[in-house]
């Protein structure tokens with residue numbers, strides 16, 4: 001009786017091993033099939049990458065302009081060698097403590113982001129997040145944020161685009177640096193008018209009631225994550241909203257940042 005039971009158990013165990021083996025094979029097959037169907041492409045030249053582990057072709061390394069020195073000590077925008085702060089940060093108080101953008105928002109980066117956001121090249125996200133962590137990971141750790149908050153977009157826009165790029169970056173950075181991501185904490189209730197013709201004060205007014213903070217953030221250090229920083233009004237307004245909801249310190253990180 002005892003022996004029959006043992007045999008039965010072994011039979012079940014063997015069956016389990018076979019089933020696990022089959023499902024692992026199917027999973028691997030699925031990955032290979034998807035890789036063949038949607039091969040990873042280089043975020044700079046968009047050519048198919050030779051292997052899955054590489055996120056940019058070797059010859060394209062260095063094609064995005066890294067901002068490693070001469071940047072505003074407050075917002076991270078490029079400044080001349082002799083300056084410490086950009087014109088915006090010199091002229092008014094900012095809603096955030098400090099922030100950094102990793103690459104310059106130049107034509108190559110604009111095109112890369114267009115493919116990532118609108119033309120299905122979502123695999124670029126892993127490269128972007130890894131570069132952010134490689135170049136400003138130490139700074140992020142120094143800021144020591146409790147949570148990452150991606151800049152939200154309206155539900156409608158997210159549905160049309162299929163994803164929120166800020167959320168995608170925040171999730172990948174959060175995973176790499178082991179920081180929790182609070183994706184639904186800040187929501188955008190309505191679309192805002194084009195910001196281009198508005199001055200700084202008008203921009204902030206235009207955005208302010210569009211954001212809503214859904215949970216208490218009392219006493220928290222928050223790192224806002226976005227893809228691009230240009231005028232800074234979106235991040236600044238979100239920072240103000242988070243501060244009004246009790247956040248202690250607000251920092252930000254973006255993949256790229258515009259020149260003055």
Ligand SMILES: [Zn+2]
Pocket residue numbers: 042043044045046047056057059060
């Ligand atoms: Zn390339």
Ligand SMILES: [Zn+2]
Pocket residue numbers: 072073074075076077085086087088089090
């Ligand atoms: Zn600045």
